[in-house]
Amino acid sequence: MSKGTSKTQNKNGSSVTPVSKARKLAIIGGGNMARSLIGGLLHDGWKPRQFRVADPNASQRDLLSQTLGVTVFEDNQEAAAGADGVVLAVKPQALSKVARELAPALIQTKPLIISVVAGIRTADIQRWIGAPVPIVRVMPNTPALVAAGASGLYATPEVNNVQVDFAESMMRAVGLVVWIQQEYLMDSVTALSGSGPAYLFLVLEAMEDAAVAQGLDRRTARLLTLQTVFGAAKMALESEDTPATLRSHVTSPGGTTAAGVRELERGMRDLFYQAIAAAAARSEAIANHYGAEGEE
Numbered sequence: 001m002s003k004g005t006s007k008t009q010n011k012n013g014s015s016v017t018p019v020s021k022a023r024k025l026a027i028i029g030g031g032n033m034a035r036s037l038i039g040g041l042l043h044d045g046w047k048p049r050q051f052r053v054a055d056p057n058a059s060q061r062d063l064l065s066q067t068l069g070v071t072v073f074e075d076n077q078e079a080a081a082g083a084d085g086v087v088l089a090v091k092p093q094a095l096s097k098v099a100r101e102l103a104p105a106l107i108q109t110k111p112l113i114i115s116v117v118a119g120i121r122t123a124d125i126q127r128w129i130g131a132p133v134p135i136v137r138v139m140p141n142t143p144a145l146v147a148a149g150a151s152g153l154y155a156t157p158e159v160n161n162v163q164v165d166f167a168e169s170m171m172r173a174v175g176l177v178v179w180i181q182q183e184y185l186m187d188s189v190t191a192l193s194g195s196g197p198a199y200l201f202l203v204l205e206a207m208e209d210a211a212v213a214q215g216l217d218r219r220t221a222r223l224l225t226l227q228t229v230f231g232a233a234k235m236a237l238e239s240e241d242t243p244a245t246l247r248s249h250v251t252s253p254g255g256t257t258a259a260g261v262r263e264l265e266r267g268m269r270d271l272f273y274q275a276i277a278a279a280a281a282r283s284e285a286i287a288n289h290y291g292a293e294g295e296e
């Protein structure tokens with residue numbers, strides 16, 4: 001997982017310049033994903049004054065200004081004014097209204113628009129804005145907060161190289177970045193890495209509960225579970241071997257692991273196949289439903 005502090009190659013093969021720490025980023029919607037992204041970028045050296053966050057909810061705004069020190073706004077247009085990048089981080093059902101309201105400002109000042117909204121396609125956002133503005137669609141995940149995020153990025157043809165670098169460098173500061181060439185695959189990215197942390201938190205819960213049922217105390221069960229999952233992921237990331245090979249190194253013939261894996265093989269692969277397919281289908285359904293708003 002590379003950080004955004006060194007020059008690397010972007011999706012066009014040219015070198016990526018880390019985002020200037022003078023840039024201003026407006027974030028429309030100050031919820032969970034906004035907090036994870038801001039927290040990760042602050043950790044990377046961004047300053048609170050670089051963020052202009054809009055949220056209609058006063059308690060949400062207070063939380064953001066008190067815990068992260070960022071500038072907050074009730075009005076989306078005020079937050080977007082003068083920003084180099086505008087991150088759309090509202091729920092899918094709120095995006096059409098937000099995009100239409102912001103349209104005059106976005107057309108006039110031409111910031112890079114970055115949408116982290118699940119499902120909604122760039123063509124629909126451009127239709128709501130009323131112009132073929134450059135948009136980078138990003139599917140991040142909440143581990144961005146601890147600089148261990150994973151983001152899939154898709155750029156519309158209007159996005160220039162400087163804007164590619166801006167988006168890539170920003171997301172790289174909070175974790176891994178992968179460019180996706182065909183927009184429809186963003187539904188699969190959403191289902192895999194966007195939603196993925198929740199699947200793994202569920203796995204953690206299940207492993208911990210199973211260990212408690214064996215008689216371990218909750219704290220011990222949690223610590224051993226967390227370190228085991230962390231260690232396995234770190235090992236798989238750093239190893240040349242496939243996960244299947246690494247698994248074989250743990251599995252002695254006739255041993256304990258073989259007994260455990262045999263139980264998991266009774267349904268776990270199918271469950272993950274179904275879970276990711278269901279999440280991707282939901283992303284597509286969100287796009288078809290909420291993305292159609294305002295269509296002739």
Ligand SMILES: NC(=O)C1=CN([C@@H]2O[C@H](COP(=O)(O)OP(=O)(O)OC[C@H]3O[C@@H](n4cnc5c(N)ncnc54)[C@H](OP(=O)(O)O)[C@@H]3O)[C@@H](O)[C@H]2O)C=CC1
Nearest residue numbers: 029030031032033055057089090091092094116117118140
């Ligand atoms: N959470 C995650 O793991 C991920 C989320 N995403 C995407 O990020 C987006 C935000 O998700 P998340 O942060 O979890 O959602 P949240 O509900 O936590 O945050 C959205 C925020 O936007 C506010 N809001 C509602 N209407 C407006 C408006 N008109 N203008 C400005 N702000 C508004 C909401 O206020 P109120 O609560 O009062 O309605 C809320 O505070 C979604 O589209 C989601 O698909 C993408 C990747 C991962």
Ligand SMILES: O=C(O)[C@@H]1CCC=N1
Nearest residue numbers: 118190193194195196
């Ligand atoms: O659950 C959701 O819809 C969002 C998108 C990916 C993660 N959270």
